[in-house]
Amino acid sequence: MKEKELRRSLAVLPIGTVMKLTDLSARQIRYYEEQGLIQPERNAGNRRMFSLNDVDRLLEIKDYLTDGINMAGIKQIYAMQKQRAAQKEADLARPLTDQDVRRILHDEFLNIGGLKSQRGPNYPQH
DNA sequence: GTTCTCACA
DNA sequence: TGTGAGAA
Structure with a gap:
């Protein structure tokens, strides 16, 4: 199923x-790009493609915004996902212990909750 | 007709 | 974030 993924990535x-x-x-679309949330390609005429x-990513961003999460929060969410992806390999070598899983879930809830505000990027760090 | 960048009564 | 200007 790699063919399909390739097509979805075609700009x-x-x-x-x-x-x-x-x-x-x-x-908004240009602003989100500026914030690094998406990285559309550019064609010969400098037009975004x-x-x-x-x-999909933009629709996801829209949903997060609807839920009251701000740019900083969304950035952090994607930063986490990236970490998660990079960490995945390591996890394959050393599977997470039940304790690790509990800690991760706990952090997740705490962070999401803290981000659900119209305030600035001053969420609580535990 | 579209999209791009930049600037702001 | 919207909007308008000036260019491509």
């Missing part, structure tokens, strides 16, 4: 199409 959508698909303004994965 073929202009910003206008993405706007209709995500119901986001061009301003998005992939289906980008669209």
Whole structure:
């Protein structure tokens, strides 16, 4: 199933199409790119070209925003996912203990809860 | 007709 | 985040 994933990563959508698909303004889409939440490619004319994965990511971002999570929070969430992905290999060599799992879940709930605010990036660190 | 960057009554 | 200007 690698073929499918490759197609979803093909940047073929202009910003206008993405706007209709995500119901986001061009301003917002460009801003999210500026924040590093998405990395659309550029064509010869310097126009942004998005992939289906980008669209999914934008819809996901929209949901997080709806849930009251701000940019800083979303960034942190993706940062965590990245860490998780990088850590996955290590986990394969040394599976997580029940204690590790409990600690991770605990941290997760604490963080998500702390991010659910319209305030700045001053969430509690335990 | 679209999209890009930059700036702000 | 919206919006308008000026260019591509």
